[in-house]
Amino acid sequence: MNVAVMKTKAETGFTEGFERVVDTLPGGPNVAALRREAIGQFAADGLPHRRVEEWKYTDLRNVMKDALPPAIGDATRITIADVIVALGPLGRMEVPRVVLVNGSYRKELSNTEAAAGVSVVALSTLLAGGADAKVFGVEAECARQSVVALNTAYATDGVVVDVPDGVTLEAPVFIVHVRAGGVAQFAASRNRVRVGKGARATIVEVFAHVPGATPDGQQSAVTAVDLDEGGQLAHIKIVNDAGRITHLSNWDVTLAKSADYRAFHYTAGAGLARNQMRVVYAGANAKADISGAFLARVGEHVDTTLLVDHALPGGVSRELFKGVLQDHARGVFQGKVIVRPDAQKTDGKQMAQALMLSEDAEFDSKPELEIYADDVVCGHGSTSAALDTDLLFYLRARGIPLEAARALLIQSFVGEAIDKVENPSLRDALMEQAQIWLLGHEA
Amino acid sequence: MLEIKNLHVKIADEDTQILKGIDLVVPKGEVHAIMGPNGSGKSTLAYVLAGREDYEVTDGDILWNGESILEMEPDERAAKGVFLAFQYPMEIPGVAGLTFLRTATNAVRKKRGQAELTTPEFMKVVKERAGKLNIDVEMLKRPVNVGFSGGEKKRSEILQMAMLEPTLCVLDETDSGLDIDALKVVSEGVNALRSPDRAMLVITHYQRLLDHIVPDRVHVLAHGKIQKTGGKELALELEKSGYAEFGEKAA
Ligand SMILES: Nc1ncnc2c1ncn2[C@@H]1O[C@H](COP(=O)(O)OP(=O)(O)OP(=O)(O)O)[C@@H](O)[C@H]1O
Ligand SMILES: [Mg+2]
Numbered sequence: 001m002n003v004a005v006m007k008t009k010a011e012t013g014f015t016e017g018f019e020r021v022v023d024t025l026p027g028g029p030n031v032a033a034l035r036r037e038a039i040g041q042f043a044a045d046g047l048p049h050r051r052v053e054e055w056k057y058t059d060l061r062n063v064m065k066d067a068l069p070p071a072i073g074d075a076t077r078i079t080i081a082d083v084i085v086a087l088g089p090l091g092r093m094e095v096p097r098v099v100l101v102n103g104s105y106r107k108e109l110s111n112t113e114a115a116a117g118v119s120v121v122a123l124s125t126l127l128a129g130g131a132d133a134k135v136f137g138v139e140a141e142c143a144r145q146s147v148v149a150l151n152t153a154y155a156t157d158g159v160v161v162d163v164p165d166g167v168t169l170e171a172p173v174f175i176v177h178v179r180a181g182g183v184a185q186f187a188a189s190r191n192r193v194r195v196g197k198g199a200r201a202t203i204v205e206v207f208a209h210v211p212g213a214t215p216d217g218q219q220s221a222v223t224a225v226d227l228d229e230g231g232q233l234a235h236i237k238i239v240n241d242a243g244r245i246t247h248l249s250n251w252d253v254t255l256a257k258s259a260d261y262r263a264f265h266y267t268a269g270a271g272l273a274r275n276q277m278r279v280v281y282a283g284a285n286a287k288a289d290i291s292g293a294f295l296a297r298v299g300e301h302v303d304t305t306l307l308v309d310h311a312l313p314g315g316v317s318r319e320l321f322k323g324v325l326q327d328h329a330r331g332v333f334q335g336k337v338i339v340r341p342d343a344q345k346t347d348g349k350q351m352a353q354a355l356m357l358s359e360d361a362e363f364d365s366k367p368e369l370e371i372y373a374d375d376v377v378c379g380h381g382s383t384s385a386a387l388d389t390d391l392l393f394y395l396r397a398r399g400i401p402l403e404a405a406r407a408l409l410i411q412s413f414v415g416e417a418i419d420k421v422e423n424p425s426l427r428d429a430l431m432e433q434a435q436i437w438l439l440g441h442e443a
Numbered sequence: 444m445l446e447i448k449n450l451h452v453k454i455a456d457e458d459t460q461i462l463k464g465i466d467l468v469v470p471k472g473e474v475h476a477i478m479g480p481n482g483s484g485k486s487t488l489a490y491v492l493a494g495r496e497d498y499e500v501t502d503g504d505i506l507w508n509g510e511s512i513l514e515m516e517p518d519e520r521a522a523k524g525v526f527l528a529f530q531y532p533m534e535i536p537g538v539a540g541l542t543f544l545r546t547a548t549n550a551v552r553k554k555r556g557q558a559e560l561t562t563p564e565f566m567k568v569v570k571e572r573a574g575k576l577n578i579d580v581e582m583l584k585r586p587v588n589v590g591f592s593g594g595e596k597k598r599s600e601i602l603q604m605a606m607l608e609p610t611l612c613v614l615d616e617t618d619s620g621l622d623i624d625a626l627k628v629v630s631e632g633v634n635a636l637r638s639p640d641r642a643m644l645v646i647t648h649y650q651r652l653l654d655h656i657v658p659d660r661v662h663v664l665a666h667g668k669i670q671k672t673g674g675k676e677l678a679l680e681l682e683k684s685g686y687a688e689f690g691e692k693a694a
Contacts, residue, residue, distance in 0.1 A: 399518050404546065
C-alpha cells in the first residue's frame, strides 16, 4: 500500500511498541521471526481505511485512534464465579470451558475434562513446549491482511482444538475470552480448530467482561478452521461486551469434501465490531450455513464481512444476518460469493436484514456475486425497515402495551436468525441474552 | 353502554372526511348490526373505536360506560373491554400464536386487576376455547395467522376475543371468508359471549350472519352517517332493495 501516507498515532504506537515487548511474547526464535515479519508488513500497510474496498464502510484507521498497551502475561485475579457472571445466561450451561483473561490462558479457571477424546490445548502451552511458527498458520490470503498481521505480531495465546477422525463431541466447547481489571489493553489471540474425518463438534467463542472491567479495550482474534472430509462443526461466536471496545475477528475456514459447517455470530455491546470470515470450499459437496444476529445502539458499529469461495462442484451456502439498529448505530453487511468455473451445481443464498429503530441508524449492505460457472442457483437479498406500525396496532388492540408489543416484534425479528443455532440450550440462552439487551440492561 | 356522539373522522394525513356525524347508542346486553355500502366508513368506525392512529377525530366523542375513550391508547381500551375483530387480520411472522394469546390475555388480566394465568391454566383455557371454535391447538404453535386460510384467520380472531373476554365486541365482517359450517361455529362462539353486560356491534354485508347472530337493532351507514335504523327486519329489506335509496341524500 501507500507507504508515503502519514502514520496515525495508533499505527506508530503498534509498530514502535512492538520492539519494547517482542522479547516478552511467547514462542521460540522461529515464532519471533514470524512476528517480526508480520509487524513489518503491518508497518508498511497500516490500519485499513475506507479507500480499501473491503473496509469501505468501516474506516478502522479513523476509528482506532490509539494503540492500547498490549496485554502480555496478564495476571488479573478473577474467580470462576466472575466468569459465570460474565457469561450471563450462557453461564448456566455445564460445558467444557477454556478461559482466557485479557488474552492469557488460565488453567485454574478452565475445565476441559468434559471434552474427553478431543484435544484442547492453549497456544501458550504449545509455544512453551517448543511448537514452531506453524501453529500460527493461516492461509496466505488471510495472513496478508494488516489486521491479521497485527494479530500475528502480538498474539499471546489462544486455543488449539483438534477433534480426531470419527469422534463426536456432543457438549459445546466454550472458549471464553474475558476482559478484566481497570487497565484498557490490546489483547490478541490466535486459535485453530481442526475437525477430523467424519468427526462432529460444537465450538463457542465468547467475548465478555467481568464486572468492574474497564469499558475500553481492543481485541483481535484470528481463528483458522479446517474441516476434514465429512467433518461437521457448529461454530459460534458471541460478543457481549460493554459498549466501547474495538473487536476485530477473523475466521479463515477451509472445507474438505462433504464437510458441513454451521457458523453463527451474535454481536451486541461492542463499540466497533468487525466480524470477518472467509470460507473456502476445497472439496466437493461441502455445505456452509453462516448466520448471525447483531444488536447495536448509540454509536455502535457492527460490520459483517463474508467471503464465500465455491471452488468445487455441489457446494451449498446459506447466509442469514439480522440486525437491530437503535439510535445512531450502524450496521454493515458485505457478502461476497465467488463461484469458480469448476463449482457447477453450486446452490448459494444470502439474506441480510436490518430493523431500524431510529431514523439516525444506518445499514449498509453490499452483496456481491461473482459467478464463473453456468449451472448454479444463487440469490441474495437485503432489507432495512422500521417496525411495522400496523402490526404494533394489532398487538396493542389485543391489550399488549406499547413497550411489550415492540419487544415482541423485535424479538421475533432477531429470533429468526437465532433459530439457526441448533443446540437448544445455547439457542435459549442467546435469545435470553438478546431480550436482556432489548430491555436496555447491561448483561 | 356505548355512546357515539356526532363523531367526525378524517384520515390523519389527508383532508378526506370519512365519518360525518355518527350518532349511535348500543346498550349493554344488546347486539347491533351495521350494514352499508363498500367504502361507507364501517371499518373506519371500527378502527376508531379500537384507537388506530391513522384516523383523526375532528369532532364528537365516544363514551364507553360513561367514560370518553378517545384519549386512550389502544391497549388501554382493550383493558377497558374494547375488542375489534379485524376485517383483515394481520400476519405476525415470528410470533407464535400461543405466545401472542398468552401475552395478550395476561396483559389485559393484569390491567383489570385479575390474576395472570399460569402456563397450565392458560393451556387448559385455550384448549377448551379453541376446541369450541374447531381450532387445532397445533395451529396455534405457528406464527400468528401466517399461512392461515381466510376462514382460519377469522376463527383465530374469535378465539382471541374469547380469550380476552371483552365487554364491547366489534366484529368487522367476521362472516366474510367463512364457509357455511364455519359460519355456524363462529356464530355460536359469538352467541356464547352474549350476556347482559356485553354490548356488540356487528358489521356485515349479509343477512345470512344475522340469522345466526340475531341483532336487536340494525343501522345503515352510508356516506359517513347513520342513514336509517330499524329492527332485524331492516336487514331483510336491504337484502332486497340494496342501498340505492341512500345514494343521493348523503354528504
Ligand atoms: N388509511 C386510509 N387511507 C386512505 N383512505 C382510507 C383509509 N382508510 C379508509 N380510507 C377510505 O375511507 C373510505 C371508507 O373506508 P372503510 O374501510 O371504512 O369502508 P367500509 O365501509 O369498511 O368498506 P367495506 O364494506 O368495503 O369494508 C374508503 O373510501 C377508503 O378508501
Ligand atoms: Mg370494511
